[in-house]
Amino acid sequence: MILVYAESNEGALGKSAFEVVTFGHKVAQLLGKQCIALVLGNAADAGILGSYGAQRVMQLSDASLDTFDGRVHAQVIHEVAEQLGADVVIMPHGPKGHATAGRVAVRLNAGCLTGINAIPTLEGEHLVAEKDVFSGKAIHRVAVTGEKKVLTIMGNTVKPERSGTAVDVESVGVTPIASTLEVIDRQKQTSDRAPLPEAELVVSAGRGMKGPENWGIIEELADALGATTACSRPVADTGWRPHHEHVGQTGVAIRPNLYIAAGISGAIQHLAGVSASKCIVVINKDPEAPFFKAADYGVCADLFEVVPKLTAALQNRS
C-alpha cells in the first residue's frame, strides 16, 4: 500500500497535496497497490483527494497538529503506516517533508530517497527513481532496495490529475504525542502570489535593475502573467528584495513551467536553483551573459524598455 502525506497549511490543502497524491496514485498503479492519502490537521474537504487518485483518505483533525512539529507528524505517519501496512510513504519535498521524512524512514527502517523529480520505474524487483544532483549538472538514478520506502517529491514533478471521485474521509485511530515546540509568531508572505516553490510561473530580476525602486515593472509583468516574483542572490543580500525571494543554490530551488530572468547574468550558482525550469526566458543587454546559454528564448536589450513591452504584449494576448 502507498501512503501519501498530503500537506495542509492553515486549514487548507494546497497544490502540493494534489501533486503528491497524483504521484502516489501513479506509483500505486506501477506496483499494483492501493493509494491512501493521510491529512494531518484541520484541512476542510480532504475527501477531494479521492478525485486525484486516493482510494481512501484518512485524516487526524487534532488541532494540536496545526502547529507543525516534525516529530509529532512523523509519529502519527509511522503509526498509520504500521496499522495499514504501508510499503511506500510519499511526501512533498519541502519544509515539512524535510522535518518529517527522515524520521519516518528511521522509524520504519526504510530506504529513503528525497527530491525525486520523475515517476519511478520498476527494474526487476527494484523501484528506481531519479533526482537532479550536482547543481543540475547530472541526474542520479537510484534503486531504493529496502522492504519499506520513504520518498519525497519535488514540486511541479507531476501536474495534479483528476482520475476518480471524492471519497468519505476516515478518521485515524492514533493519539499524537505532545509537541515540545511552541509557535510564538508567524509572518505570512504579504502578497497573494503563489509561494515560490509551488509557483508555475516566475518572474525574476537581478542587479541589472539598478535599485529596489525600479521593481514596479517586474511586479507589473508578474501581475500580467499571474506569476510569482523572485530575485538573484546579490539583490537579496543587499536588501533590495526579501530573502525568501532569492532563488539559486543557496536560496530556493525551483522548477516552474516558465522562468523569466531580467538583468540576471546567470552565474552557475543561480542556474543551480532554476535550470530545471521547463522554459527559461532571459532578458539581458549583455550578449555575453552566460544565462543565454541556458535559455530557451533570449531578448538582448535594455530590460527597462523590454519588460514593459512584454507586459503590454501579455495584457493584449488572446
Place this chain on the structure above:
Amino acid sequence: MKILVCISKTPETTSKIKFSEDATELMEDGLQYILNPYDEWYALVRAVELKEEFEGSVTVINVGPASNDTVIRKALAIGADDAVRINVEPASAMSVANHISDYATGKDYDLILLGKESIDYNGSVMGAMLSEFLNLPFIAHASGLTKGGDAWEIERGITGGTERVRVNGTVVVSAAKGMAEQRIPNMRGIMMAKRKPLEVIEAENKASSLETVGYAYPAEKTAVKMIDPNNMEELVRLLQEEAKVI
C-alpha cells in the same frame, strides 16, 4: 554551551562533473572539494557566534575518508575547537545519521547544527534522521537562532512565510540563509587549526537501502532562440504556442 556541528564536503559548484565509463561512479580526479556552504556559512558560523556569546565549545563532526581532513581543517580555522571524523565512506544519509548518533549519544550537547542540505545531492534529510535516532526535536530551514533563558528561539521557513518557535533543552537545527554571514578564516585561525585536535574514529559501515543504478547528464539545451526586442508579441506567441507554458 556544548555545540556539535555536522559538516560535509561537496564538489565546488563550478567543478566539471565526470563519471566512470559505466556511469555508476563520480570521478574524483580533477574535482575540487569545498566545505558544504550551508554547513559552513550558516551552521558553523552561527555555532562559533554562540560560543563567543555564551562560552563553551564547538565540535565539528564529519563522516568520511582521510581526504576530508582538508575541509575539516577549514572548519577548525573558522573557529571550531576540535573535530571528529568517522572513518568510513558514507553510504547514505541514513548511515551518516546513524554514525553521528552513535558518536553524540551520551555527550550532552546543548545544540546540534547542520546545513539545511548539501549542494551535491540536496537530500535535506540527514538532520531529521539524526534527530530521530537521538529522540530530539528538530527544526528544519532555520534562518535565525537565539538563546533566551533555557529556551531556544528559532525562526524557520514554512510554506509561504516564516514562523518563530520556542523549544527547551537540546535541539537539532538545520541552518538556511539568514542564520549567519560567511566568515573568511584569518591567518591566525589557519595556523591554530593545524594544532587543534582531530580525532579519527574507526567504524564499520552501516547497511544502506539505496543503490546507485547510474548517473546521466541532462538533455542538451537546444540553442537559445533570440527574439527581436521590438516584437514582444512574437515572444508571447512562442510561449503560448511553442513552449505552451502560458
